Amino acid sequence: MNKRSLKTKDFDYVWHPFTQMGLYSKSEPIIIEKGKGSYLYDINGKRYLDGYASLWVNVHGHNNKKLNKAIKKQLEKISHSTLLGSSNIPSIELAEKLVNITPNKLNKVFYSDTGSASVEIAIKMAYQYWKNIDKEKYKNKNKFITLENGYHGDTIGAVSVGGIESFHKIFKDLIFENIQVQTPSLYKSSYKNEDEMVYAILNDIERILIEKNAEIAGFILEPLIQGATGLYVHPRGFLKSVEQLCRKYNVLLICDEVAVGFGRTGELFACNHENVEPDIMCLGKAITGGYLPLAATLTTQKIYNAFLSDDHGKNTFFHGHTYTGNQIVCSVALENIRLFEKNKLLSHIKRTSKTLEKQLNGLKYHKNVGDVRGRGLMFGVELVEDKETKQPLDIKIVEKMIDNCKENGLMIRNLENVITFVPVLSMSNNEIKKMVNIFRKVLIDTLEGVR
Ligand SMILES: *Cc1c(COP(=O)(O)O)cnc(C)c1O
Numbered sequence: 520m521n522k523r524s525l526k527t528k529d530f531d532y533v534w535h536p537f538t539q540m541g542l543y544s545k546s547e548p549i550i551i552e553k554g555k556g557s558y559l560y561d562i563n564g565k566r567y568l569d570g571y572a573s574l575w576v577n578v579h580g581h582n583n584k585k586l587n588k589a590i591k592k593q594l595e596k597i598s599h600s601t602l603l604g605s606s607n608i609p610s611i612e613l614a615e616k617l618v619n620i621t622p623n624k625l626n627k628v629f630y631s632d633t634g635s636a637s638v639e640i641a642i643k644m645a646y647q648y649w650k651n652i653d654k655e656k657y658k659n660k661n662k663f664i665t666l667e668n669g670y671h672g673d674t675i676g677a678v679s680v681g682g683i684e685s686f687h688k689i690f691k692d693l694i695f696e697n698i699q700v701q702t703p704s705l706y707k708s709s710y711k712n713e714d715e716m717v718y719a720i721l722n723d724i725e726r727i728l729i730e731k732n733a734e735i736a737g738f739i740l741e742p743l744i745q746g747a748t749g750l751y752v753h754p755r756g757f758l759k760s761v762e763q764l765c766r767k768y769n770v771l772l773i774c775d776e777v778a779v780g781f782g783r784t785g786e787l788f789a790c791n792h793e794n795v796e797p798d799i800m801c802l803g804k805a806i807t808g809g810y811l812p813l814a815a816t817l818t819t820q821k822i823y824n825a826f827l828s829d830d831h832g833k834n835t836f837f838h839g840h841t842y843t844g845n846q847i848v849c850s851v852a853l854e855n856i857r858l859f860e861k862n863k864l865l866s867h868i869k870r871t872s873k874t875l876e877k878q879l880n881g882l883k884y885h886k887n888v889g890d891v892r893g894r895g896l897m898f899g900v901e902l903v904e905d906k907e908t909k910q911p912l913d914i915k916i917v918e919k920m921i922d923n924c925k926e927n928g929l930m931i932r933n934l935e936n937v938i939t940f941v942p943v944l945s946m947s948n949n950e951i952k953k954m955v956n957i958f959r960k961v962l963i964d965t966l967e968g969v970r
Contacts, residue, residue, distance in 0.1 A: 554581025
């Protein structure tokens with residue numbers, strides 16, 4: 520296919536997600552043709568280091584022989600049959616595996632195909648759980664505690680429990696009401712120190728729970744790092760305290776590990792950092808190694824039991840997507856986890872994480888670098904006009920930097936004025952250094968060009 524016509528047809532036919540198409544149609548889009556390891560290649564043969572893991576999903580690198588083989592092997596048997604009322608081999612084996620590797624209490628797997636869907640399922644499951652166990656007593660348990668700047672996906676339920684003001688404004692008539700508490704992240708807060716901030720926010724949460732626990736079905740949060748709204752890193756111990764408060768006031772704890780699950784923060788799951796046992800856990804993104812869409816909502820025996828009865832219409836969980844538990848998707852997810860263990864990827868991440876942190880901390884001297892924060896292989900560099908006022912760097916300059924990174928062979932994304940470093944999880948130490956070196960050069964050159 521002719522390159523020129525590909526570009527024209529892209530503008531003519533494709534509506535890109537989260538993209539202002541008015542601007543996109545005037546841009547020079549990068550059209551990816553293939554991938555290998557930590558690199559992406561466009562139709563002109565130019566290669567880019569994948570510094571955003573193709574939107575936080577890629578684990579073992581692109582075009583991985585073992586993952587490819589797992590798909591081909593399953594393809595020779597069958598691609599899809601339904602999980603509604605029948606079952607299949609890969610979905611059973613994957614469920615067992617997920618139950619074994621996630622926190623102890625989680626032992627049932629409900630499949631879906633996007634992170635957003637896994638959150639919708641979590642919300643409906645939590646809501647119905649209370650109704651199933653005592654419709655009268657828990658009739659008002661209909662709301663969720665959520666975090667400011669939370670992100671749980673783009674479907675209506677997921678937006679409702681999210682904390683992005685602009686989304687809430689646009690869809691205000693469609694979304695349901697929740698109770699939002701502050702983001703426990705020091706840099707953007709008005710608190711003087713972390714202890715004071717954590718104390719105040721936990722106090723606020725407890726006050727809400729005391730007053731309103733009869734109205735609250737669950738507390739949903741992204742454990743440890745709130746990703747998509749700007750990489751807000753929670754202080755150590757915050758998650759554990761939230762867990763304890765949920766237990767004390769009879770509210771379900773829902774951990775959305777769609778972004779942070781599968782090694783991203785340096786432990787297999789973010790909950791593992793603090794031995795937290797959620798009642799419901801959402802998984803997505805990296806679950807298939809970045810190959811195919813799959814998500815899962817895991818829950819406990821106790822919650823599962825509340826949905827059991829001898830009558831089809833009673834207590835049943837009426838939810839399911841057409842491709843739930845698809846064989847090919849589950850096969851590649853199984854191989855992803857097998858490779859994760861075989862390659863000791865967690866130890867690798869712990870090593871490369873130190874490199875990434877050290878390299879990024881080396882940028883702190885720069886007058887436009889306000890903050891460097893993150894865990895594992897999930898870091899953000901917040902760019903500011905002025906370190907004192909923390910006023911965000913002009914978004915036009917930030918976007919220019921992103922373009923310059925691409926020109927220099929690095930694919931990376933910004934969340935407003937925060938540049939995010941979320942590389943392929945198997946990226947080598949040298950590639951990590953190269954990634955930061957490209958960014959360092961672009962940071963200095965772009966800002967020099969502006970002044
Ligand atoms: C990406 C993300 C989602 C939504 O996942 P999709 O597959 O894009 O629907 C939900 N929660 C978190 C924390 C995410 O990062």
